[in-house]
Amino acid sequence: MASIDELKKRIDMHDLAERLGLKRGKGGNANYHSPFHEDKSPSIGIKDGYFRDYSNDGAPHAKGSCVDMVMYFRQMSDVADAMRWLHQEYGIPLDKKDAPAEVPREKSRAEYIADKCIAEAPQVREYLNGRGISDQVIDAAIKAKTLGFNSYTSKKIAEGEVGHGGPAAAFIVRHPQTNAVLAVDLRYLNPELNGGVKTQSQGDKDGVLWCSDWRRFKNAKRVWIVESSINALSIETADPHAVALVLRGLGNVDLVDWAFLRGKFVIICLDNDKPFEPPHKQAGHRPGPEAAWRLYERLTAQNIGAMLVDQADWRDEDEELINDVNDYLQAIGPEKLRAALEKFEPWLIPGLSGEAGTFGKKRVYLPAHDFAQYWKFRVRPDFTNYIGKMEEKDGEDGETIKTPIVSDLAGFRVASLSRVSVASSTSTMTGDPDNQPTVYFAVSVQTPRHGPVLQRRVMQDEQLHNIDGWKKFGPVWIPSAFSRMINILERTADLGARQAANFVGLAWRDGELIVNEGPDCYFTEPDKQCPYHNLTFPGGTTREARQVIQAFQTTYKQNAALIPLVWALGGHLKVLLGFWPHMMIQADKGMGKSTLIKRMERAIGFTMFSGQSLQTEFRLLTSISHTSHPVGWEELSARRQDVIDKAVGLLQENYQYTVTRRGTDMTEYLLSAPVLLAGEDVPVKSLLGKIVRTELTNKKGPMMPDDLPRFPVKNWLQWLTRLSKVQVMERYRDIRQMCLNASRASGQDDGALRMASNYAALYLAWEYLCEFAGLDPLQGDFDADMLEEMNRHIGETSADREPWVWIMETALSEIAAGRFSYPYAWEGQGDNAKALLVRTSHIMDHISTAPALREKWNGLPVKSDRVFKKQMMNAGVIDGDCERTIHTRRVSNLQIISLEKLRQFGLYATPSTTKSYEHD
Structure with missing residues (x-):
């Protein structure tokens, strides 16, 4: 298919x-x-x-x-x-065993129009020159193939009707990475010919921006955002080194993923619209400025430093209000426009003037006692001033001149203070309605040392007015005035108020699947609560996804390297399936295990923790918290036994997810990350029902290329958000049945059934990856190799899955060493011995009290004689009870444990050659 x-x-x-x-x-x-x-x-x-x-x-x-x-x-x-x-x-054939060659794709309507417009591009010069755009800017845009001219007129639609067309400047919208044509925006020179419609767009509109040259954007440190393409060209006319992005509609403020602007300083300069007049239903509202406020909030939420251009003095020679950048260019000229674009709003709350009498809807209401103090606070991008008093002097004409005395207040700028409601862990992992959200206050600050990247702190109520906490951002010179400023900023808590989920990866928020990255989270102690608190997922194209998958598929035979890659990327399905197994990579020395793990780290951006960083339970806990992106634990077997026991206990819990709280302030930790265990001997006996594995020994293939791109994890997660839980579970059940049918285990082996369920989840991830990347799931025999690995895993661990086997193994070793002090006997002598006679309660008592076995006892999942005996009876190794005289003492309720049946589970006894009991 x-x-x-x-x-x-x-x-x-x-x-x-x-x-x-x-x-x-x-x-x-x-x-x-x-x-x-x-x-x-x-x-x-x-x-x-x-x-x-x-x-x-x-x-x-x-x-x-x-x-x-x-x-x-x-x-x-x-x-x-x-x-x-x-x-x-x-009539497309369904058979598709081998991946077909790339089929040449027909051009889209937008691409066809773009080609026509590029061919006629020189004709646009006269129109743009008339709007004040320089030839240098026009030539650069034509060279980048983002500017053209359209002369199409419809033969079916009469002149003067909508859709007729006519001469128009064409702005060609291209993809930032691939440079593919996404849309063409037309601005008609004579709108009357087109039924009065001034602009029209062909192609994608929602969430897509225009830039005259995306290559220049990549190196830009500062970026202007405007409403129209002519405004962007006007900015570049005033400053040839400037780079401007075009919204192409105010609705795109809420539709664009602004994360690509991280690391750049953004200057917002939307249209300086007048308020709507009554009886308009939005009387008093100003579309341009209000969209600028929303844009500022969205950028600040993603830690992107931004400022608004101060348009209060944008007036022409007749003192008429200037609406946009191009109007300013035509009325005042490029030199003054350049200066105007560098003048930012000085007010503490962007969009809220400190001067009385401004028109239009206010961004936030300040009571009179706050507004009387508000004007004293003035900001620059990364600095805050305070006007403590006004100095009065007599002027030449006898008038009193008041001059503000400006003092330094703080060595940083408070960009926002917003209320954030963080969803509970249960709602984040399941999508259920949230009954226990937690409210925090997110403070974003711009400092000189971090440039345009905002620094965020999550505070609780009692922390907001703790000046010592604010001093961690930078110096505060006038603490009393600073406290008054924070008191005013509390009024803005509703601005940019948002719902959030403290989870990195695919998560639920308000019942919808979302892609949550590190900067989208609001941790009170980020470096402790999540290993990926500052992670942004790599992005790219499906072509790069295919390259990575094919490279991992060929570097080891039998898909041995691809299995862990599929497992790692599929871990984000946990919020849809409710569980995800851990992964074990085993290999002999020199088999390339470490090299493969490093390539995985580079390919998908996951972290492998060294054994040295996993020495305590707290460090183990913090490495797996608040994420479904996988982490790795290196050489766990080389750690102390108490560390191993604690690690295995945590892995049992985060097979699904578990919430725990630590510290005096009860900081929350959501244990959820799938863990990759690597080493020559991974101690996972008690985890066999919650783990999948791959074996690298003797399977080496060609090395992966050094220029292998990164897997587009972000695009993969965005693709997964299209899935529904019902759809995924239905597909998983079908795949699970397929794995059960192919399993070597009987239907009575519950441990083997769970193992098959884990490998079914792995194959589900493979099918979805193939659908995302445009691959055939049957190519490379991934299904056959995975099922073979599953059956080998089930067969080799049939005994290890039962805790009673581990207990009996220890007990037989203690008996052979002569350290077992409780009464026991052999049914028969030496090689003819057929059974061990011993109380199961005595075995448990011995292991629990022997000092040398303390660590083993702590690591046992079964500590009750009743459960131990029940498991042995279910396994069929107990042939009943008996009573014997052992060393002249009568001992009752001895279990008869068959040595032949023990051997079937890999347990071998060492019977003594002399009788140790007397017959009745």
Whole structure:
């Protein structure tokens, strides 16, 4: 069966809409009517290979690819059924054992328009010159193929009607990494020819930005954000070294993932709109400034330093308000525009002026006693001043001149103080409604030493006015004024207030799957609570995903290296499955185990902890907390026995997830990370039902290339957010049954059944990875090699899975060494001995009281004689009870333990050659 990516390449969405019976609205580029309800205007849009039902956005599969479209309109619940329908409808063969060669993809509508616009690009110069844009900027954008000219007019739509077209400047939107064409924005020179419509866009709109040259953006330290492409070119005209991004609509403030701006200083300069006049339903609101406030909040939440351009004095020679950057360029000129763009708002709360009489809706309400003090606080990007008093002097005309006396207040700027509601661990891991959220206050600060990267601290109520805590950011010179400033900032706690989840990886928040990175979390003690508290996942393309998978598949035979990679990436399915097994890598010396682990660290960004860093229970605990991204423990077997016992206990708990609290302040730790155990002898007897493994010995293949890209973990996690828990569990149950059918164990072996369930989860991750990367799950025989490893694992550990075996092994060793002081006897002599006669309670008593066996006793999962005896009876090694005279003493209730049956479990006794009891 073809992958989803291949179906997207081969299927035209408009053709699919016709085959699904959708009725199209009027006009060549019109949307489609919904078949589920009557809609006066078409509510189903199709753009560049994706559809979206705007009237039912919250429904499952109401937007997405061709597969989602089939599932939505044909009311299907299974992806495979939808893909099968597409294969039959379009005559695409279902057989796909070998991955086919890349099929040349037809150009999208946006790419076709872009090519036409680039060919006519020189014609745009006259129009842009008339708007004040310099030739240098125009030439650079044309060279980068982000600027063109469109002269298309429709022959079907009359002049003056919407959709007719006409000459237009074309701004070509490209992907930041691949440079692929995503959309084309048209700005008509004569809107009347197009029915009064001034702008139009072809291709992707939501979450996509325009930049004149993404290569320049990568090296930029500062970035301006504006509303329109002409405004961006105006900024670059005023400062040829500047880089500007274009929102392409104020709605994109909430749709763009702004994480790519981390490390850059962002300057926000949206349109200086006047308030709407009554009777407008939004009377008093200013779209541009209010969108700038929202953008500032979103950037600050991701620790991105940002400032707003001060537009209070943007007026022309007639004292009329200047609306945007291009208007300023035309009215005042490039030199003064450059100076104006460098003038930032000085107010403590961005967007809230300290001067009375400003018009429009205020960002936040300050009571009179706060507003009377508010104007005294002035900020720069990484510094805060305070106006303590006004100095009065007599002017030349007799008037009194007041001059502010500015003092240094703090060596940093408080960028925001927001209330954050952190979801409970149960809600984060299961998606259930949250009944126990925790409220914190997130403080973001910009300091000189960290540049544009904001420093965040999570504080509780009693910490907000602790000046010593604030001094950790930098110097505070006037503590009393600083406390007053914080008191004012408390009024802004609702600005940027947000719901959060303290979990790195795939997590639930408000009942929806999200990708949560380190900067998205709000830990009170980040360096202790999560090993990935500052991790951002590597991103990339599906092509790079295929490269990484294929490299790991070939570097060791029988997929021995690919199995741990699939396990590591599949660990994020824990929040959908409810569990995830740990991984054991075993190899002899010189088999490349350490090299493979290092390549995994580089490929997916996971951390391998050395044995030296795992010497205490607390260090073990902090290494596996608040994440589903895997961690590794190196050479656990080389640690002390008490450390091993504690480590195994923690691994038992975080097979699913467990919440614990430590310290006097009861700091919460969510134990959840899957753990990779590496070494020559991994001590995991009690973990066999919660672990999968791979063996590297004698399986070496070619080395992986040194220039291997990183796996796009972030894209993989974003792809997983499309899945539903019901869908994943249904697919998992089918795969689990397949693994059970292929298992060598009987249906009565509960331990083997759980092991098969673990390998089923691993294969589920493999199928999803193949679907994400566009690979065939059957290629490379991953399924056969994994099932072979599963059966070998089950067969080799059949005895080790039972705790009674470990206890009997210790007891037989103690008897052979002559250290067992309780009465026992042999049924028969020497090689003819058939049974061991001993009380199971005496065995448990001996192990619990012998000083030399203290560590073994502490590590046993079974410490009750009743459970020990029950397990032995279930295993069939006890042939009943008896009573014997041993050393002249009568001993009753001896268990008859068959030596032949013990040998079946790998247990071998050493019977004495003399009788140790007397017959009745």
